Amino acid sequence: MSEIRIIRSLHEMISHAEELQKNGIRIGLVPTMGYLHEGHLSLVRLLDGHCDLKAASIFVNPIQFGPNEDLAKYPRNEVRDLELLEKEGCELVFAPSPEEMYPEDYQTYIEVELMSKTLCGRFRPDHFRGVATIVNRLFNLTRCSVAAFGLKDFQQAQVIKKMKRDLHLPVKLLFGETVREDDGLAMSSRNAYLDEEQRNLAGYIPKSLEWVSREANVAEQDSDCLRAGMEDILNTQPGIKIQYIEFVDPKTLDPVQIIDRKVQVLLAVYIGKTRLIDNIEIGPGSKMKPFKELTV
Numbered sequence: 528m529s530e531i532r533i534i535r536s537l538h539e540m541i542s543h544a545e546e547l548q549k550n551g552i553r554i555g556l557v558p559t560m561g562y563l564h565e566g567h568l569s570l571v572r573l574l575d576g577h578c579d580l581k582a583a584s585i586f587v588n589p590i591q592f593g594p595n596e597d598l599a600k601y602p603r604n605e606v607r608d609l610e611l612l613e614k615e616g617c618e619l620v621f622a623p624s625p626e627e628m629y630p631e632d633y634q635t636y637i638e639v640e641l642m643s644k645t646l647c648g649r650f651r652p653d654h655f656r657g658v659a660t661i662v663n664r665l666f667n668l669t670r671c672s673v674a675a676f677g678l679k680d681f682q683q684a685q686v687i688k689k690m691k692r693d694l695h696l697p698v699k700l701l702f703g704e705t706v707r708e709d710d711g712l713a714m715s716s717r718n719a720y721l722d723e724e725q726r727n728l729a730g731y732i733p734k735s736l737e738w739v740s741r742e743a744n745v746a747e748q749d750s751d752c753l754r755a756g757m758e759d760i761l762n763t764q765p766g767i768k769i770q771y772i773e774f775v776d777p778k779t780l781d782p783v784q785i786i787d788r789k790v791q792v793l794l795a796v797y798i799g800k801t802r803l804i805d806n807i808e809i810g811p812g813s814k815m816k817p818f819k820e821l822t823v
């Protein structure tokens with residue numbers, strides 16, 4: 528296996544990407560904010576067969592964090608990240624500095640207007656503008672032909688899809704299923720913030736999702752009743768504070784009342800100061816596989 532190449536300068540990234548392109552080498556990119564887990568690594572594997580060179584970016588993007596969010600304490604461990612990426616056969620890592628990415632005179636942003644304002648966007652007003660802007664710039668800087676994203680961030684995935692369509696971006700998008708811990712909790716770099724008690728509470732998130740998936744198939748199809756059932760499960764734990772539970776059309780993210788087709792359920796909760804999100808597809812034809820070892 529060839530040694531992993533780390534590029535930190537924008538100029539070097541562009542000239543290397545141009546060189547690769549000239550030689551007909553198709554780059555596959557997994558954009559990340561680092562502190563990698565199995566979910567990220569599964570995305571690196573998802574690139575297999577879709578490109579000639581697998582790359583990842585590691586960049587904690589300041590403009591997708593709100594003023595009172597966790598930018599300063601976002602977990603970082605670049606040495607470990609590079610080892611993990613190298614083991615997965617990643618040949619290139621782009622890890623620019625915030626100063627180079629956002630010089631003082633930086634002023635261009637991308638906004639996928641309506642989709643960025645619902646769900647998480649109601650509580651994180653500039654978040655998806657920050658995501659769309661950085662993802663577009665990473666596509667441009669790396670000249671990637673294909674890029675992979677996880678479906679744990681379901682709204683982010685739809686925003687990126689819409690940006691690709693609206694701006695005719697010449698990149699193929701791949702989306703990987705959410706990778707879960709044994710109790711069903713979605714893997715996330717932010718799980719590192721949880722202490723043992725909070726980690727146990729977090730197991731109620733997948734419990735509520737598995738419950739709603741089963742219930743929508745066998746009994747109740749009204750989203751208000753299903754939401755109430757999920758709230759009952761989560762509210763048994765005073766340490767969990769629900770921010771939202773929404774039932775939406777998976778493509779448009781518009782609210783859905785009756786579950787008579789495939790519907791996406793998305794939620795955000797706080798456990799202590801940690802905000803966790805998750806989602807599941809429910810309704811006729813949905814492809815829910817039971818999470819491991821869950822009972823409600």
Ligand code: PAF
Pocket residue numbers: 558559560586588591658661662680683
């Ligand atoms: O999903 C993430 O880790 C980030 O939002 C992304 C796509 C790398 C953009 O900063």
